[in-house]
Amino acid sequence: ISLLPLQYDLSASTFSPDGRVFQVEYAMKAVENSSTAIGIRCKDGVVFGVEKLVLSKLYEEGSNKRIFNIDRHVGMAVAGLLADARSLSEVSREEASNFRSNYGHDIPLKHLADRVAMYVHAYTLYSAVRPFGCSFILGSYDEDDGPQLYMVDPSGISHGYWGCAIGKAKQAAKTEIEKLQMKEMTCRELVKEVAKIIYIVHDEVKDKAFELELSWVGEVTKGRHELVPKDIKEEAEKYAKVSNCPSDENLDKVCPSSCYICP
């Protein structure tokens, strides 16, 4: 195994002696540097949660969204280089739109995921371009197929999931997601759990302020992908803060004044 990439990592069109394409692996590292995004599929819909790190107090609230609308019934949450993700969201939108134009109905999510994954994969074949430095999670809901969740990574592979996480805290998030019984939950219950997981995995020491982006698509939205309404989002955030509150009267833990949860 070559521990030192040497000259095998300069272009995506080169294999290393142990069969790795280093450029693709570096692209996946770029995703791991980004803040976390999670998507969970439940009985009657899909919920996305993104931990959007705010680097400056001067930024306008709600700018640089990381959840996109791809089609009426499809949403996309991203992690990694945001500019790359925006470009891919445009590609996804075109695919979905062309499908509807040709075939007269909404694109099935598996097909969309396959098509966009194929596009991402194409950029891992040539030395003239670099791979996309982002992973994204696609979610949709329709009456026939029910809720669907797919994730695509920079290598161009897509998998279907019940729950997945991408970004820096994806391992911690995966552990939390595995504790949930998502197949029996409804979207309303799941929204609160998603908010809670984002608050759990957020690292207060390394990253300070963050905005929580929440979106959902399911029976509750009649099949349209939308940002979660303000009042439901506030309720979910309150639940998340209370669940994560370190102070506990039974264990005699006092509310630490430096905690970020309650302002």
Added chain:
Amino acid sequence: MFPANVSTLNTYNDLYPDWTQREVSTGTTIMAVEFEGGVVIGADSRTTTGAYIANRVTDKLTPIHERIFCCRSGSAADTQAIADAVTYQLGFHSIELDEAPLVQTAASLFREMCYRYREELMAGIIVAGWDPRRGGQVYTVPVGGMMTRQPVSVGGSGSSYIYGYVDSNYRAGMSKEECLKFTAEALALAMERDGSSGGVVRLAVISEQGVERQAILGNQLPKFSTV
């Protein structure tokens, strides 16, 4: 359409019979009816070049996919070419999706082609079939390229003569046998009156179980008044 050495005025010319100057047309009467669990489709069997019957046993019910058919009326060449193209596209699409295609998808593909090339084409098509999501469906794509879903649809030159019969005799919720009888009688009436329709009545039933085809030959056709 006309050979160069023949006057385009409506003159009778012994040198060249009418059918050498006319385009091949599926004059036609076609029909499709939805019922609970599938669709019944039917057509006559006459293809004409002018007044000559080029084929008196034509099959105008063309399979597009396992459980999706189209009924063709208008120019025989145009409808065959369109049907071939849609069959290819739908087959490819079905393999990509790895599931049975929707009848609506097939109808949309027909519509795309019939609308885009509306100036060059003369094709009136009824798309009918069964898919697992929405059951039996009938979509009509007349000349011009519009597309709409209807519980019962008639088309072709003979359809004008049976609108009254269809409107007064169609009931929602008919059984498969009632639909077959309804279709056969409607087609027989049209074939009686329309010169461009005739021959045998071809019928097909498309449902979850598959496709059952039958033909009603001359002496077994439904009979009406003897006037």
